[in-house]
Amino acid sequence: MTCPDSDHNLSEADDLNIHLIVSAVDNVAEENKDQPKPTPFPMPLPPNTTPAPKPVFMPGMSHRTEAPAPTSTAIPVPLQNHEDTASDEPTKTNGEAETSSSIELPRLRLHIQDIGHEGSSVFLSAVNASTVLKTSIEDISKHLYTNPTFASAHSTTPTPTRIRPQPPPTRSVTLILRDMDGVAYTTGSDLDSDHKEIHFSLRYIRSIAASRQTAEITGVVTHELVHCYQWNGKGKAPGGLIEGIADWVRLQCDLAPPHWKREVAGGWDAGYQHTAYFLQYLEERFGEGTVCRINNKLRQERYEEKPFWTELLGRPVEQLFEDYQGTIEKKKE
Numbered sequence: 001m002t003c004p005d006s007d008h009n010l011s012e013a014d015d016l017n018i019h020l021i022v023s024a025v026d027n028v029a030e031e032n033k034d035q036p037k038p039t040p041f042p043m044p045l046p047p048n049t050t051p052a053p054k055p056v057f058m059p060g061m062s063h064r065t066e067a068p069a070p071t072s073t074a075i076p077v078p079l080q081n082h083e084d085t086a087s088d089e090p091t092k093t094n095g096e097a098e099t100s101s102s103i104e105l106p107r108l109r110l111h112i113q114d115i116g117h118e119g120s121s122v123f124l125s126a127v128n129a130s131t132v133l134k135t136s137i138e139d140i141s142k143h144l145y146t147n148p149t150f151a152s153a154h155s156t157t158p159t160p161t162r163i164r165p166q167p168p169p170t171r172s173v174t175l176i177l178r179d180m181d182g183v184a185y186t187t188g189s190d191l192d193s194d195h196k197e198i199h200f201s202l203r204y205i206r207s208i209a210a211s212r213q214t215a216e217i218t219g220v221v222t223h224e225l226v227h228c229y230q231w232n233g234k235g236k237a238p239g240g241l242i243e244g245i246a247d248w249v250r251l252q253c254d255l256a257p258p259h260w261k262r263e264v265a266g267g268w269d270a271g272y273q274h275t276a277y278f279l280q281y282l283e284e285r286f287g288e289g290t291v292c293r294i295n296n297k298l299r300q301e302r303y304e305e306k307p308f309w310t311e312l313l314g315r316p317v318e319q320l321f322e323d324y325q326g327t328i329e330k331k332k333e
């Protein structure tokens with residue numbers, strides 16, 4: 001499940017490199033500089049999921065040795081009304097729902113390591129290469145960083161509050177299409193984990209059925225981009241929760257593969273779509289924005305299972321999962 005060094009030499013003379021600058025923003029807010037760097041988290045790989053040969057958020061794991069250092073650019077491009085003063089304090093409300101989101105577009109790059117590879121043709125014909133990253137980030141912004149109203153009639157949380165979600169200080173994302181095993185993974189660059197690389201397998205892209213190419217490529221890109229923009233409880237969140245949030249966003253974008261289904265085997269943190277459907281249950285039960293709050297709590301504090309869930313949703317996660325299992329069983333009857 002590792003990526004072969006031999007496939008990862010970006011400086012090979014016979015490579016045809018395409019750098020597509022979709023948009024440019026690089027000046028991260030000063031307050032983000034003190035944010036902790038993401039740390040690695042091991043995780044099991046359930047079947048029928050999007051394999052990640054390497055864990056995400058692992059600075060220094062990249063084999064890149066000769067690529068040029070990322071360059072800086074200037075003007076931030078807010079996706080919507082940007083909140084420049086993120087705070088842990090609940091926002092004072094005046095009855096109006098706030099819908100501002102926090103993700104600013106970073107510098108986005110596309111690197112096609114082998115333009116002659118059949119997977120490259122599939123990618124370029126199935127998605128709009130100049131907008132797929134931007135659109136996916138907008139979707140992530142909508143689902144993980146849009147300020148929801150929690151004091152709804154559906155909410156049974158102990159202290160319904162509104163939050164000011166703040167994304168990690170990701171400064172650039174480079175999508176690298178290359179010939180490798182597996183499907184895709186995300187990592188920090190050698191120089192700075194705020195610069196993310198998404199490695200996506202050309203072999204895998206080539207193997208996707210024609211009817212599924214657009215949805216599958218966009219779905220994988222969305223999943224990996226979530227890893228560039230999610231929090232991890234100071235590195236202590238279970239890998240299954242991290243992967244579950246990534247697939248939950250994919251689910252919200254109607255990009256779920258046909259084989260995904262609600263399953264309770266493996267526990268709440270089985271990861272990927274298993275956890276994604278559990279998160280969807282929580283979203284429906286506790287109100288829109290619940291996963292956004294989970295992600296925000298993973299920003300605020302070191303993850304400790306019992307207090308994390310009890311403080312957020314009023315009961316332990318095992319109990320919530322049992323309730324979820326109950327609803328699945330009922331639907332089967």
Ligand SMILES: [Zn+2]
Pocket residue numbers: 052056223224227243246
């Ligand atoms: Zn993942």
